[in-house]
């Protein structure tokens with residue numbers, strides 16, 4: 001067996017309704033002053049209304065930073081760090097989608113009293129040093145899995161994103177409470193759910209670090225996600241299905257945290273960078289075309305995943321035929337969820353495809369994990385196929 005290493009969040013609490021106990025969980029960790037990092041949508045939809053009163057009841061001080069934007073820029077991270085320092089925060093809670101959770105990770109690190117590094121010092125893999133504040137994550141989308149990954153993604157320029165990857169960013173607790181996701185709009189539900197499926201698929205075919213634990217998690221994640229996505233898109237208030245999606249996204253996050261994602265994400269990132277297409281939708285737009293490209297070498301693995309996605313709909317066949325059914329079914333998830341399925345429908349101008357392909361080549365951190373090598377010309381052909 002190939003040697004491997006596996007790390008994840010120490011505690012996962014999977015229970016609908018559990019967010020009302022958040023203050024209690026902070027107090028158990030010895031914190032008096034807490035900074036909760038979120039975005040304006042979360043406060044607007046009242047998702048904190050039943051959570052915040054618990055802090056006063058538990059005798060804790062809580063400040064809410066609710067200015068996180070999707071694909072958070074550096075300035076937002078720095079503003080949240082400054083607030084944490086002013087408050088002398090002893091614990092950080094990320095409460096929201098991947099954007100809020102990613103900012104919370106960086107705040108926990110950079111607002112630690114002993115931290116001597118700035119944001120610019122820690123981009124890349126393994127550059128963060130020292131310690132961080134205790135960090136609890138409460139996802140309100142079933143998507144990124146950021147609650148169990150050692151990664152935070154920041155928008156660094158007009159169109160560029162950079163990642164901080166460090167074991168220090170792995171949170172202490174992931175709290176999975178489906179009640180917070182009951183009102184998630186259908187389009188966000190679909191896009192974030194497909195993002196999570198991509199995490200499971202790319203972990204399963206990850207070239208360098210594929211490992212038996214990630215495989216196990218990816219398979220169960222895909223079963224849960226594919227089995228419940230239609231239900232949550234069309235009946236968002238189904239609590240059972242919402243809890244299954246949160247768990248599925250969390251398991252997929254654990255899988256790809258240890259067997260990293262690849263070309264689907266590498267080709268998706270420039271779409272977010274240039275056109276602010278949400279992360280999940282960017283992935284969904286290129287997904288069938290990247291899998292079609294990879295099939296030449298990855299069909300045996302895709303064939304293993306096909307039954308988990310198609311269930312009883314799967315018709316027996318060769319690896320290539322099973323892969324084809326998998327790809328069609330994944331494309332159909334987007335179509336029947338009402339998401340755009342072509343780049344042209346998502347507002348991408350055709351004359352930008354060359355620029356997208358050259359930008360995708362910059363994502364070597366991800367491309368090295370792809371089962372098949374991707375050249376710039378092949379990336380362009382994939383974007384053209386997706387157009």
Ligand SMILES: NC(=O)c1ccc[n+]([C@@H]2O[C@H](COP(=O)([O-])OP(=O)(O)OC[C@H]3O[C@@H](n4cnc5c(N)ncnc54)[C@H](O)[C@@H]3O)[C@@H](O)[C@H]2O)c1
Nearest residue numbers: 041070071097098099140141144146149151153180181184
């Ligand atoms: N750290 C990682 O491992 C990792 C992995 C993949 C992506 N990411 C990053 O995560 C971000 C994307 O995260 P995301 O897809 O979760 O979206 P998001 O956090 O950007 O949120 C998208 C929108 O959904 C709204 N929303 C969230 N939960 C809601 C709810 N329960 N009800 C109503 N509205 C709600 C938010 O207000 C926001 O407007 C990107 O910045 C991406 O780069 C990180």
Ligand SMILES: [Fe+2]
Nearest residue numbers: 144195199279
């Ligand atoms: Fe993703």
